[in-house]
Amino acid sequence: MAKEKLFKGGEFLITDALPEEIFTPEDFTSEQKMIAQSAEEFGQGELDTRWEELGVLDPDLIKSLLKKAADLDFLGAEMPEIYGGAGLDKVSSSLITEHLSRGTSGFFVSYGVQTGIGSLPLVLFGSPEQKKKYLPKLASAEMIGAYALTEPQHGSDALGAETTAVLSEDGKYYVLNGQKQFISNAGFADLFITYAQVDGTQFTSFIVERQWEGVSVDAEEEKMGVHGSSTRAVIFKDVKVPVENVLGEVGRGHVVALNTLNIGRYKLGAGTVGGAKLLIAEAVKYAKGRIQFGKPICEFGLIKHKIAEMVIRTYVNESMVYRTARLLDLALEGIDPTSEEAGKKTGEALRKYALECSINKVFGSEMLDFVADECVQIMGGYGYIKGNPVETAYRDSRINRIWEGTNEINRLLIVDLLMRAGLKGELPLLDTIKKLTEELLTFRPSMETAEGVLEEERKMVSMAKKIALLSAGASVQKYMQKLAGEQEIVALIADMIIEIFAMESALLRALKKLQKEGEEKARIHVAATRAYINDAFPKVDLMARQVFAAISEGEELRTQLMGLRKLARYTPINAIALRREIAESIVPVARYHLTRI
Amino acid sequence: MNIVVCIKQVPDTETQIKIASDNKSIVTDDIKWVMNPYDEFGVEEALRLKEKFGGEVTVVGLGPKRVTESLRTALAMGADKAVLITDDALEGSDSLAVAKALAAAIKDLEYDLIFTGQRGVDDDMGVAGASLAELLGIPHVALAVKVEVAEDGKSVKVHRPVEGQTLVIESGLPVLITAQKGLNEPRYASLPGIMKAKKKPLDEKSLSDLGLDSAQFGQEGRKVKVLELTPPPERAAGKIVEGETPQEKAAELARLLHEEAKVI
Numbered sequence: 001m002a003k004e005k006l007f008k009g010g011e012f013l014i015t016d017a018l019p020e021e022i023f024t025p026e027d028f029t030s031e032q033k034m035i036a037q038s039a040e041e042f043g044q045g046e047l048d049t050r051w052e053e054l055g056v057l058d059p060d061l062i063k064s065l066l067k068k069a070a071d072l073d074f075l076g077a078e079m080p081e082i083y084g085g086a087g088l089d090k091v092s093s094s095l096i097t098e099h100l101s102r103g104t105s106g107f108f109v110s111y112g113v114q115t116g117i118g119s120l121p122l123v124l125f126g127s128p129e130q131k132k133k134y135l136p137k138l139a140s141a142e143m144i145g146a147y148a149l150t151e152p153q154h155g156s157d158a159l160g161a162e163t164t165a166v167l168s169e170d171g172k173y174y175v176l177n178g179q180k181q182f183i184s185n186a187g188f189a190d191l192f193i194t195y196a197q198v199d200g201t202q203f204t205s206f207i208v209e210r211q212w213e214g215v216s217v218d219a220e221e222e223k224m225g226v227h228g229s230s231t232r233a234v235i236f237k238d239v240k241v242p243v244e245n246v247l248g249e250v251g252r253g254h255v256v257a258l259n260t261l262n263i264g265r266y267k268l269g270a271g272t273v274g275g276a277k278l279l280i281a282e283a284v285k286y287a288k289g290r291i292q293f294g295k296p297i298c299e300f301g302l303i304k305h306k307i308a309e310m311v312i313r314t315y316v317n318e319s320m321v322y323r324t325a326r327l328l329d330l331a332l333e334g335i336d337p338t339s340e341e342a343g344k345k346t347g348e349a350l351r352k353y354a355l356e357c358s359i360n361k362v363f364g365s366e367m368l369d370f371v372a373d374e375c376v377q378i379m380g381g382y383g384y385i386k387g388n389p390v391e392t393a394y395r396d397s398r399i400n401r402i403w404e405g406t407n408e409i410n411r412l413l414i415v416d417l418l419m420r421a422g423l424k425g426e427l428p429l430l431d432t433i434k435k436l437t438e439e440l441l442t443f444r445p446s447m448e449t450a451e452g453v454l455e456e457e458r459k460m461v462s463m464a465k466k467i468a469l470l471s472a473g474a475s476v477q478k479y480m481q482k483l484a485g486e487q488e489i490v491a492l493i494a495d496m497i498i499e500i501f502a503m504e505s506a507l508l509r510a511l512k513k514l515q516k517e518g519e520e521k522a523r524i525h526v527a528a529t530r531a532y533i534n535d536a537f538p539k540v541d542l543m544a545r546q547v548f549a550a551i552s553e554g555e556e557l558r559t560q561l562m563g564l565r566k567l568a569r570y571t572p573i574n575a576i577a578l579r580r581e582i583a584e585s586i587v588p589v590a591r592y593h594l595t596r597i
Numbered sequence: 598m599n600i601v602v603c604i605k606q607v608p609d610t611e612t613q614i615k616i617a618s619d620n621k622s623i624v625t626d627d628i629k630w631v632m633n634p635y636d637e638f639g640v641e642e643a644l645r646l647k648e649k650f651g652g653e654v655t656v657v658g659l660g661p662k663r664v665t666e667s668l669r670t671a672l673a674m675g676a677d678k679a680v681l682i683t684d685d686a687l688e689g690s691d692s693l694a695v696a697k698a699l700a701a702a703i704k705d706l707e708y709d710l711i712f713t714g715q716r717g718v719d720d721d722m723g724v725a726g727a728s729l730a731e732l733l734g735i736p737h738v739a740l741a742v743k744v745e746v747a748e749d750g751k752s753v754k755v756h757r758p759v760e761g762q763t764l765v766i767e768s769g770l771p772v773l774i775t776a777q778k779g780l781n782e783p784r785y786a787s788l789p790g791i792m793k794a795k796k797k798p799l800d801e802k803s804l805s806d807l808g809l810d811s812a813q814f815g816q817e818g819r820k821v822k823v824l825e826l827t828p829p830p831e832r833a834a835g836k837i838v839e840g841e842t843p844q845e846k847a848a849e850l851a852r853l854l855h856e857e858a859k860v861i
Contacts, residue, residue: 030666031795034673038786045785073788086788588613589627596629 006330009352010421012501013469014432016462019512022505023091023326025318025595026513035092036597039099042072047104054106054228055392057220059188062110062228066141074100075115076139079123080337084136087337090325094270095597098321101271102278103389105396106228112271113185114138116264117404118145121193121205124263124347125248125256128340130207134191146189148180148208148234149257155181156409158195159203159254163236165196173243174198176206176214176236184403186217187230193260194236195253202251206241214239225395259347262354264404266328269321269360272368272400276314277592279393283307283375284590286382297378301576304583306374311582312528313367315594319505320363324356352426355417358410359501362494365400365407372397411494412487418497419476419483433473436466440563449571453519453526454511456571457533461504463567464540468496470567471547474560478551489550492543499536506532524585525594531578541568598650598750600643601703602676602712603729604658605633606667607719614828621823632667635714638776641783642744643712644675650750652709653677657702659687659695665799672794673786679799686804686811691819692720696728698814701807704733708771710753715740715775722821730773738766742779 005021028036046065047054053061069075077093079085088096097115101108119138122131137143149158163178176196183192192208192215208215218233248256284307287298297303331349335342350357372394376383383390401407422429450456472493479486510529513522541564548560586593608614609629617624632640643654656671658664659682668679682698690698703711711730716723730737742763743756755774757764786794804811812818838853840846854861 030669031791034666034669034786034791034794035788037670038673038788038791042785071787072785077788086792088788590613591611593627 004326004330006333007327008421008426010355010418010427012356012504013418013465013497014427014429016458016465017504017508019508019515022323022508022512024509024512025322026509026516027326028091028095028597032092032095033597035088036095036099038072039074039096040597042069042074043099043102047100047102047107050106051104051389054104056106057187057228057230058106059230062106062230063141063144063188065107066110066114066144069100069111070139070141073139075111075141076135078115079119079135079139080131080342082338083131084139090328090332091322094267094321094325097267097270098274098277101274103275103393103396104228105226105392108271109184109226109229110144112267113147114141114145116267117147117260118185118189118191118193120263121147121247121256121260122207124259124343124350125205126207126343127244129244130247131343134207138191143190144185144188145191145193146183146185146234147260148183148186148192148194150181150183152179152181152233156406158257161195161197161203163194163196164200165198165204165206165241167198167243168240171243173240174206174246176208176239176241178236180234180236182221182231183217183234184229184231186232186234187220192234193247193256194234195257196236198250203253203257204250205247205253205256207245207247208236208239208241212239212241223399225392225398227392255347258354259351261405262357263350265361265410266321266324266353266357268400268404269317269364270325272364273314273318273321275368275393275397276310276317276371279371279375279390280307280310280314280586281591282390283310283378284586286379288587288590290379298583298587301580303378304580305576306378307586308528308531308579308582310371310374311586311592311594312532312579313370314592315525315528316502316506316532317360317364317367318595319509320360320502323505323508324353324360327356328353355414355421355497356501358405358414358417359498361404362407362410362414363498363502365397368397368400408487408491411491411498412484414494414497415472415490416484418472429469430473433469436469437473440466440470440566443563443566445566445569453514454507454529457503457507457530458511460533460537460570461500461507463570464496464500464503464537466567467540467544467564468493468500470560470563471496471544475547475551486550489547492547496540496543499540503533503536524582527578527582528594530573531575531582534573534575534578537570538568544568598646598652598709598746599707600646600652600654600710600712601706601708602636602639602643602654602656602671603699603703603714603725604636604640604656604664604667604671605714605717605719605725606630606658606660606664607633607717610634610718616826616828620825620827622826630663630666632670633714633717633719635716635718635776635778636712637714637783638778638780639712639714639774640671640674640676641781642741642774642776643710644784645781646710646744646746647675650746655680655706655708657699658682659698661688668799669794670786672797672799673790674784675790676797678797681799681801682804682807683801684804684811684814686814689816689819690814691821692722692725693728693820694814694818696725696732698804698807698809699725699729700732701809702802703729709750710746710771711735711773713773713775715777726773726775733773735771735773736768737773737775738768739775740777741774742777744774744780 004023073086076085077088081087165174190210198204214237216235221231290297335345375390376394421427506529510525513525609631615624654676656676657680658668713726727737738755740757741755745754755766838846838850
């Protein structure tokens with residue numbers, strides 16, 4: 001296997017990685033490609049052909065398709081082999097998620113829950129008995145899982161849940177009372193991973209079976225999108241949950257909840273890559289066939305721009321997702337999946353990359369929204385009509401910015417995680433910022449353009465990191481522990497961090513391809529990277545200025561902006577030509593063409 | 598029951614084909630290569646028969662190293678072992694030469710049945726299967742949509758659609774059958790299947806390993822030569838029939854069909 005480096009969570013912000021130190025989609029092994037192909041064939045054969053049926057809720061159909069996916073081991077891909085899973089690496093399982101996340105909400109929602117938040121808590125925190133009892137049934141689709149965290153009054157503030165759990169006098173079971181809201185799969189789920197307060201304050205996770213007395217579900221919600229999926233409230237009324245079904249420890253439910261969401265977030269990013277690729281194919285096919293003013297609309301500059309931008313953002317997201325997947329795999333290396341501590345160790349190892357996971361979630365969900373929106377726009381009126389898969393995709397995509405932690409919560413989290421890593425000394429953040437501030441006094445930006453393909457971009461990414469670190473440093477200095485209260489500033493810092501991870505993942509991928517396969521084969525990768533960085537870099541600069549303007553004034557502000565100007569120097573490139581080149585390369589093949597499986 | 602399935606690797610059917618500058622071949626850069634869909638029916642049928650009668654399924658492919666991927670796919674579906682005939686001298690061989698190489702690789706294997714696709718979706722020649730049967734000296738039944746092996750495993754009934762009817766042909770074993778669409782629904786490779794596939798044997802044979810003379814292969818050895826490849830003509834623009842009333846339009850349409858299209 002390749003020799004990628006195990007970076008720490010968030011380390012990308014202070015270290016410039018080398019191309020060979022990260023994993024890219026060009027590094028997929030033949031086995032990983034075969035897994036991706038099998039998932040894609042399943043998607044084309046079983047899901048795409050049932051696009052209409054899967055667009056309206058049909059539990060029997062969903063269950064039969066989950067069963068078919070289970071027969072190929074797709075549901076247990078990430079579960080340990082001893083519990084009926086395939087024990088696959090994260091790169092492989094992400095490929096499955098990518099290729100099964102198609103425009104059929106009846107499948108991708110259920111599949112996502114079953115393999116993600118509906119089973120991961122057990123994989124990570126279940127006791128050997130709990131795993132033995134439930135995981136094989138989830139892997140085989142004999143049981144359908146659901147994740148019941150949100151309550152009517154507690155969405156983002158999930159840990160403040162009002163559902164109560166009271167230990168019985170004989171100490172054998174807890175009595176659960178409360179209500180959970182917007183629970184995917186609820187209509188036909190057999191198993192709920194849920195949360196309740198023990199003694200009013202001890203947030204605790206429980207495994208609850210649907211068949212137990214007192215468990216009921218409310219009517220189906222009528223949703224904006226994902227109409228093929230089931231979403232209902234779940235009501236617990238004096239439900240007796242045996243103490244063996246406490247998941248993890250009493251009072252440690254937050255650990256279960258946050259770790260689960262963490263992985264769920266990163267998987268969401270893999271799903272958005274799949275969704276975007278399908279939409280790109282739809283858009284290009286349409287644009288080739290739609291004749292206006294005597295020629296196909298794909299020949300017009302503004303349509304080319306849209307197509308290219310869809311491809312660029314998908315490419316960037318894809319680069320981020322598989323870089324993260326490999327990072328997670330490296331972090332998990334050496335953990336014996338059969339040991340009793342495996343789940344706990346896995347959770348600990350993965351938690352260190354919560355920052356990257358949140359970045360993938362935010363970027364992926366906003367990328368897919370953008371792609372779906374532009375796809376509708378390319379199709380014009382036809383894109384707005386029901387029955388066109390693009391119209392469905394537009395509505396379906398919207399949920400991604402809401403579930404698995406809203407993008408707002410994730411932005412706050414990104415900065416919070418970074419600050420914690422700095423305070424705990426896991427990342428030498430303060431030292432780096434201090435050194436940077438000193439350097440800046442004497443720093444003189446080079447007036448020359450760097451020689452070599454992508455060398456200028458490499459410099460820009462490096463500078464963007466300095467800009468973000470300076471903004472973060474100045475904000476912390478100003479607000480200290482109260483920074484979290486300045487949400488607008490925190491979100492600006494988060495957006496800079498997201499852009500840096502995005503730019504760098506694209507850059508390193510293109511550089512790696514360039515080194516391995518040469519300029520001609522890497523042409524479109526390079527073009528996409530350059531176009532993206534050309535746009536994102538000035539955005540980072542602007543965000544930094546907004547931060548400084550909010551926290552400083554007078555002489556101090558002037559000095560800060562002067563320092564910023566030195567770092568933010570760049571010469572714009574002809575991104576219009578690059579986008580035309582990208583669009584013209586994809587039009588003949590009419591599908592996303594930057595990754596080969 | 599031991600079964601051999603021959604596999605050809607072809608461009609994915611969605612590939613946009615570009616003709617190379619020699620006007621006799623296609624540009625192969627950036628092509629996604631897949632197992633010939635008709636061969637996939639053969640693999641599936643072989644696996645089903647193996648599940649019923651036991652025995653082994655061997656897949657045999659021919660071509661450059663990339664053909665390994667298609668053979669591994671067949672192994673992931675459940676085939677037991679694979680043979681890849683690969684040799685630079687094979688580049689540009691015609692169907693008869695391919696059949697010769699396949700026959701040389703298969704003749705020493707134990708087999709009761711051989712499946713090939715009824716044709717490759719790339720060149721559409723459709724002769725490799727029949728030639729292979731001839732070279733091996735066994736019967737050949739083409740275009741199977743249903744294969745029924747007798748309970749005693751000694752004979753087979755093959756269904757072939759002919760003009761809305763079904764022709765049922767019975768043959769002793771061994772026999773070579775070419776698979777037609779409708780024979781079955783090929784399975785997807787499962788994750789355990791994919792993981793097992795890399796441990797299954799895959800033998801590589803060169804022409805000399807098979808005792809063949811490389812002069813009979815490649816462009817030089819062709820009996821059938823490609824003179825020229827041309828893209829299909831671009832479709833002419835459609836025509837909207839003008840007219841004030843439906844009657845006028847119908848009359849104009851009839852005139853056009855008669856005078857311009859000359860079909861009525």
